[in-house]
Amino acid sequence: MTEYSVIGKSIAMVDAAGKTTGSGKYADDFNLPGMLVGKILHSPYPHALIKHIDTRRARELDGVVAVVTGEDAPNQYGILPVGHDETALAVGKVRYVGDNVACVAAISEAIAEKALELIEVEYEPLPAYFDPEQSVKAEHDLIHENRPNNMEKDYHHIFGDPEKGFAEADYVAEARYIANEVTHAAMEPHCTLASFEIDPQTGKQGRLTVWSSTQVPYYLQHKLSLVLDLPMSQIRVIKPLVGGGFGGKSEIIPLEIIAAVAARAANVPVKITYTREEVFWAHRGRPRTIIDLKTGVKKDGRITAVACKVIQDGGAYCSYGVVTILYSGALLGALYDIPNIRYDGYRVLTNKPACGAMRGHGTVNVRFAFESQMDEIAAKIGLDPAALRLVNLLKPPAITVNGLRVLSYGLPQCIDQVITRSGWNGRRGKLPKGRGLGMACSHYVSGAANSIIRSEMPHSTVNIKIDRDGGVVVYTGAAEIGQGSDTMTAQIAAEVLGCSLSRVKVIAADTDLTPIDLGAYSSRVTFMAGNATLRAAEAVKKDIISAAAQRIGCLAEEVVMSGDRVWKRGAEPGEPESAVARGHVDGQILRGSVLQSRKEESPKTHLSFEEAVVAAIDLHGGLTGTGSYAPPMEARGGQHKGAGVGPSPAYSYSAQVAEVSVDEETGVVTVHKIWAAHDCGRALNPVAVEGQVIGSVWMGLGQALQEEMIWKDGLMMNPGLLEYRSPSSVESPEIECIIVESIDPEGPFGAKEAGEGSLAATIPAISNAIYDAVGIRLREVPFSPERVLAALRAKKGLKRIAMTQGVDPTGPTTFREQGGALWYRGKGPERHAEDPARVGGGR
């Protein structure tokens, strides 16, 4: 086995010290001279025409520099080329409570807020749609005029022969599953600082620089260019530290565009930072999903066919919606061997904040349904849930029925590991009453094989520059968002070049300096930017080796680079200590190899890293290298409509066992432990992989038990970190991460995805454990005490407790009774006469 010096070692993130000391800078930590504060006016209506906006009084307020509205930047944009349906600020119409209407740039936050109160907007309310199954019946007052029946997109796929498959089945399970809406709730609220420079030639407003909390700097540059009518070359996007994304910063969030529009109008830098409540309105999280799932199996458990109908409540704009609904269908494949699939996916528009990509994009809710149904089938046909999964494994290398290529496949080892570690065989079904074990599996892409904007462009490009000081500078567009992107890049460069990690400096995600990388989403960074880094480092290494070979007097193939030294294979790596190891320089590097060789008559047998670098620069006139990565054609999927989403160069695999107990009196579910085995190809930095896996499992746990966005007439009832109950340390169980290394043939050093794939298995693992504990099958997420208790009582034939008996049915239903600032300020939504929410007995 190859022995690596940096790869596979647990190391602290290269930016860890900045984070623990508070010296690391996030977007909101930046200030510019003369900078203004931007504040956004949001719609209090879920669906309304804007008849008139009067900003005069706001403009006249002392301290206000600019007020902008939709008319100031009417160009449409959207993250997907098929979904350009957003504008910086609303033009003619608002589509959800919280939609962006106007922005004030003022010298202080207090003045900006006061100015917002002075803006007069005349709305004409329209009927609003909140339930996707109702929304599709709409024939008038559509959310977007070019989307009949409020249908954003529907897909109907048939792979193999599902009808024949079901006919051959010995048992068919069928049920409806519902997963409610959740959001990222990253700790850092979105923030954008935008600043224009004056062009020295024209004397007018010129280049734009934007510091923004984004996972996708290049997409932001592209969309700013569209909206502002400014060439991309005139826009510089800088991504500072990002305080968590989870998909919530993987597309253009309104404030990113609005800040630039306001800065253009104000002629001075403008910074907008969302309040926590605004973060919830900006949303782009995981949609409420209704899944009608049917699975047919033979007596031995072999799956013969799957039929799946998915309805997603997409909110008011397309966002990533078309991709989400495709992922939900496409990733039915590539986990198990399913010969026949029927998929019907509906992405529906409603008058709520847009849903988008969230960790495990599109796969999580369908996986919950699928893995729950597997458990139901196992119970029905009398097979152990683990055994049922093992009879349905793929046999890689394989192309699935829907065109996904699978090479490395660590799922069997993952299942094996969690069975052993959790004591599955001896303990399942034998735990005391109220306590149980449940199993589930999941998988995820290592980046999408086809980019959002179809082109021949590489998905990632990396430049490396080494100068005479022996410092290795890696320029990568990949976006560090806390997942370890920069550390991974440094590790790969150091490993290939055989130098110490401290030599490597990563310059990342600055569109002026770094070559294009598509960004941090769909778990693509390690695989794609990692491969690009590997190739760039190899290109530089080639130049160093050819020069070193001359100096040593051997063949290039004989040169070894490792541990900051360069030597001829077979010889002793010996003496020359590098400056990094020595801790000081002796001036030799600037004098160059000519003097060095004059000083020492005979050729050297070994060189320090610096000596080799200097020799290479003297020989080649410079030392730079470029590497890029594009997924191979074989991994890009089939030809059917929508085939572009789902294919990936590699898939990660995960198997989990959850141990839970259920309090039958209160319905409270306690998770005691989760064993999570994850196949990440090769763990480049095991402590970081464990962090990603544990974090994913934990986030799944939050969705399984307590996280839920609660809506009333399009108004979010729990827009705060206290009310959107993200698990605290006391609710977070021990999670044992087991790393499985399948060594992918195409991944950098065999690595693949680690940051998302584990999330999807956690929800069904908990659901299946609840079934094992108390025999109830929960088909709606989250498994809140109310739902658990209702199911327990139904099982015993008892009447459901009416939790809200005697409560005013039109009243708010959650703790934050005013439902956020909009309601609190007396601007609560008034309803149109034909509003469906009103027909149901509302106000």
Next chain:
Amino acid sequence: MKKELIELRVNSRTHELAVQPDALLLDVLRQELGLTGSKRACDDSSCGACTLQVDGVPMLACTMLAASYQGCEITTVEGIADQGGLAALQKAYGAFGGSQCGYCTPGFMMTVRGLLTSNPDPTEEEIRGALSSNLCRCTGYSQMYQAIRAVIEAEKKSQEPAMAGGQHD
């Protein structure tokens, strides 16, 4: 509202500042003193990202009026490094993966520091209890416990010789 002159003692230095009477301590630290380590994340003291210590007690700067803390010793995350190097807790958070995106990390530093000052050898339960005042969205807290455990163990080891020497009294 007119500004008033106040004196704040932050990280052992005294600053004279003109602030609005309703200015929040977090905003004054971040905007007037450039101490951006304390983070704003929830606006309503539910997440702990702005935790600092006032006379050694962890408190939430996002809902504290700056003018009310004159004469107190305020310690922010910028004030806890060990003579220009990382404090043991900071080093351990890096080594064990206790920090991912890092946005909540300064708050956790201050909460854990407060815990270990008042209770140098907390039980697992006590650590969980103390950490529940802060939210993290990346780590699931697991690797934080490892980091905190390691710091406690290292501290105990370094105390051992001293304790052995002082046993006779």
